Amino acid sequence: MSKNISFSIKSTIEFQFNTSQTRDISFNSFLPEFKRLQTKRSKISIEKKNSLNIVFEIKSSDITAFRASINEIISFGKVITESMKIVDNSKIK
Numbered sequence: 001m002s003k004n005i006s007f008s009i010k011s012t013i014e015f016q017f018n019t020s021q022t023r024d025i026s027f028n029s030f031l032p033e034f035k036r037l038q039t040k041r042s043k044i045s046i047e048k049k050n051s052l053n054i055v056f057e058i059k060s061s062d063i064t065a066f067r068a069s070i071n072e073i074i075s076f077g078k079v080i081t082e083s084m085k086i087v088d089n090s091k092i093k
Contacts (some may be wrong), residue, residue, distance in 0.1 A: 008067045011075050015061045015080070020051040026080050027054050037072055041065035044073070 017023040027048055037044050042065035045057045056073050060066035 007061075009058070009060045009063065011058045011066070011070070013058070013070070014049070015054045015056075015077060017052050017054075022084070023048065023052055023054060029080075030054075030076055031071070033076070037069065039065065042069045044069055 015023075015026070022087065027046070030046060034044070034046060041062055044057065044059075044061040047055045047057075049055045058066060058069045058073070060069060
């Protein structure tokens with residue numbers, strides 16, 4: 001007795017930046033990876049919102065695909081954070 005349960009998961013993640021230049025650099029850095037993340041089970045959209053934010057919208061058909069999408073976005077956020085630390089440290093010297 002198999003029951004087919006159909007549902008979807010939707011979520012929004014918003015990154016806020018200190019400058020529009022940093023936001024634009026981050027947005028453009030993510031674009032090459034963006035197409036790779038589109039699957040049958042999960043779709044991600046990315047949008048510049050106002051002058052300081054990037055918004056990711058995730059729509060997934062199952063929790064595993066949703067988690068994978070969230071992990072990709074979080075990893076991207078970590079790369080941005082670490083890159084900004086390197087840039088800030090190089091300005092100090």
